[in-house]
Every structure is written in C-alpha cells, then in structure tokens.
C-alpha cells in the first residue's frame with residue numbers, strides 16, 4: 169500500500185519504454201507523487217508512441233526527456249543531470265528490447281543512458297508477452313541486470329496479456345513497484361535537495377505553475393457535511409450543515425495537487441470528482457473513520473493534513489431503538505449523551521498524549537496538521553480557548569448568525585486563529601476562496617514541518633528516509 173510521505177523530497181526518474189503497459193506509467197507517476205516524490209519522466213522513442221509525453225509532463229510538472237541527443241532548455245545534458253540528481257531510477261514498463269540494450273550498455277535512448285550514468289539504485293519492472301519473457305535471451309538479460317548490476321527486478325505477474333495469451337509478463341502491481349523504489353532508496357540521504365541541481369520544471373503557466381501544485385504529494389483528509397444521530401430506524405437528530413465548505417476545501421486541495429480523502433457526513437451537495445470518499449454519517453462513524461486514517465499499519469502518519477469541516481453532533485440519543493417509535497399523546501422525552509470531541513482526541517493522539525493530556529503513547533510522525541472549524545453564534549470570544557483545548561494548528565471560526573456566513577451559503581466570513589497566536593479576520597469571500605486561504609496556511613505549516621528534511625539539515629523522524 170502506498171503511504172504519503174515515504175518519498176518526500178526525493179527525485180524519482182521514471183523511465184518508460186515501448187510496451188503496451190506504458191499507459192500504466194501514468195498511474196505509477198501519480199502514485200509516486202502521492203508518496204511525496206518529485207518525478208522526472210524519461211521515455212524511449214517507442215514509448216512516446218504508446219502514451220503522450222504531454223500527459224506525463226502535465227502530471228510531473230517537468231518537461232519529458234525523450235531524446236538522448238536533445239539538450240535541456242538551459243543547455244545542460246538531460247540524462248547526466250537526471251543521473252546525478254535522481255534518488256532512484258525506475259524503469260517501468262521495461263520492454264524485452266530495453267532489457268537487452270541495458271544489459272549490453274547500448275545507450276541509444278535516454279532511459280538507458282541515464283541508468284548507465286547514475287549511481288542511484290535502479291528498479292526495473294519488465295512487461296511483455298509470456299514467450300518473450302521466457303526466452304533465454306530475455307532471461308539472460310534480466311540476470312545481468314539483477315546479478316551483475318544490482319538492479320531490483322520487480323518480477324512481472326501472471327495473468328491475461330495484451331496478446332490474448334495467459335501467462336507471465338504482465339507488469340507488476342504498481343504498488344509493488346513503488347514499494348521496491350522505497351526499499352531501494354532505504355536510508356540514503358537525498359542526493360540533490362536543491363531544485364537548481366535537478367532537471368528543470370515546466371515554466372510557471374496557468375494551472376501548471378508551482379503554486380497550483382503546492383500540495384503535490386500531500387494527502388489531505390477533509391470531513392464535510394452534518395451527522396445524523398439515530399433515534400430509531402427512521403428518525404435522527406441532524407443539523408443544517410450542507411457540506412458546501414468542506415467540499416470547497418476538497419476541490420481546492422485536489423486542484424492544488426493533493427490526494428484528497430473526503431470523510432462524508434450527510435451532504436446536500438455533490439461529491440467532487442477525483443477524491444476518495446469514506447462515508448461516515450454519525451459522530452461515532454466519523455471518529456472511527458479518522459482513527460483508521462490517521463495512522464498506517466506501520467505506525468506512520470496516514471495523512472499530512474486534516475480539515476475538519478463537518479458539523480459533528482455534540483450529542484446523540486442515549487438509547488436509539490431498532491423499531492420505529494409509535495406516536496403517542498404522552499409525547500416523547502429523549503435523553504441525549506455527549507459525543508466525543510473528535511478533533512480534541514486527534515490533537516492528543518498525534519502528540520502521543522493520553523485522555524488527561526499527559527504523555528502516554530507514541531506520537532504520530534510526521535505530525536499531521538490539524539485544522540478545525542468553530543461555528544459560533546454571537547461572537548468569537550471562545551475560539552482562542554477552543555484552539556488550545558483541542559491542540560489544533562488552526563481554527564477557522566465563523567459567526568453563523570451573520571448574514572452571508574455559515575450553513576448553505578456560497579460565501580463565508582471567517583477568522584483564522586493559528587496556534588502561534590496569529591488571528592486573521594478575512595473579508596466575506598466565496599467558500600472556494602476561503603478554502604484556498606486555509607490551504608495556504610496548511611502549505612506553510614507543512615513546508616515548515618518538512619523544512620529540515622528538504623534541506624537535509626536535520627532528520628525529522630519518519631520523513632527522511634523510509
């Protein structure tokens with residue numbers, strides 16, 4: 169399974185060759201980006217016939233290097249720069265022809281030339297027809313790459329092939345290739361953290377510019393909507409949240425390059441395209457969903473930032489029943505019990521604190537940025553205290569009693585309360601603009617969090633190497 173941040177700050181050189189599986193390299197690139205990697209794409213001339221360099225340039229935000237005889241726009245020699253800067257070279261899919269060229273050092277294409285010129289680890293994912301893979305020539309070439317060159321071969325899988333045959337030769341599951349790249353890098357320091365030493369990025373333009381991608385490689389989790397706390401199978405206690413604000417945060421984060429998971433409560437707006445969705449319509453379900461997301465099975469942070477925009481019920485019926493409560497003239501008294509404060513719980517958990525706020529466990533690293541919303545009526549006096557009590561990095565407070573603010577509107581007037589004491593009252597803005605202002609703060613906080621890693625100065629546990 170991919171995990172955000174395992175390749176933070178790394179440069180992955182992704183070499184693509186002329187296999188029918190070349191289209192899968194698009195998803196592979198996205199997985200590397202989701203792990204936090206910077207990616208430069210190298211292609212053989214044949215590969216460019218299978219998948220358009222434009223797609224790969226747009227997704228990697230870098231020009232694709234597909235001609236070994238072309239110089240970079242700034243006059244440098246592309247394959248040498250990439251060879252010197254890459255933390256890993258991943259060739260996937262690798263054709264039979266490319267394996268042969270590589271085994272014999274024939275540097276006629278940029279992928280082979282880069283592999284010859286690099287001291288970075290090389291990971292190779294062969295993909296081809298079963299008979300081609302079984303041929304002694306191919307097998308001998310694979311052996312040379314593995315045994316003589318020390319390349320990691322991610323063996324192809326058995327299954328249906330493009331030829332119509334069933335056999336070995338299908339490109340390995342992309343997650344296996346990502347895992348192999350993570351393992352190959354291991355504990356090595358980042359080779360060239362300075363962007364000036366890396367292959368060039370695309371010139372800033374339109375939605376391909378650096379700002380548009382400032383959450384690239386980050387995993388942002390957003391809760392949105394209201395909750396529905398059951399009274400009986402047909403009735404519930406809900407609230408007026410529509411999910412507009414949380415969905416705006418999802419869309420903005422997605423457009424800025426993040427992998428986005430929407431934890432969806434009761435929504436009255438459409439779920440945006442391009443985000444992963446986890447349904448959670450009660451406070452308890454939302455708490456469970458976030459508990460599952462916050463930490464991976466290996467104990468690392470499962471996301472980089474959480475924006476808790478959902479309006480989670482503070483109370484739920486003490487004893488929901490499994491049959492419809494019949495109408496009576498005597499009326500009905502419901503007893504409500506408090507729901508857990510999910511954000512405060514996460515604020516403690518990521519810091520390794522127990523219920524009382526005392527050290528009692530392992531902190532979650534790298535520590536995710538936590539952002540909460542505080543819907544108040546009649547002023548924002550209580551917000552600073554809430555921020556401290558919940559141990560969040562940012563609280564977005566609004567007075568929902570104000571016209572144009574709050575539930576079901578397309579605008580919002582919010583004040584950002586930051587953990588460092590800064591208070592920033594924003595004007596009445598469209599919710600999408602509010603979302604972008606919140607994400608600006610998240611980007612700053614994440615960059616500060618990862619600063620020592622990016623520069624190679626000091627190691628931040630959990631971010632540097634694994």
Ligand SMILES: Cc1cc2nc3c(=O)[nH]c(=O)nc-3n(C[C@H](O)[C@H](O)[C@H](O)COP(=O)(O)O)c2cc1C
Nearest residue numbers: 185186187188189212214215263264265266295296
């Ligand atoms: C439709 C089609 C699919 C192909 N798929 C593969 C493949 O999956 N694996 C492979 O080794 N060769 C495949 N080939 C053959 C390669 O494209 C060919 O050997 C080419 O010269 C490889 O060039 P390269 O290794 O420089 O990229 C395919 C050819 C065609 C026409």
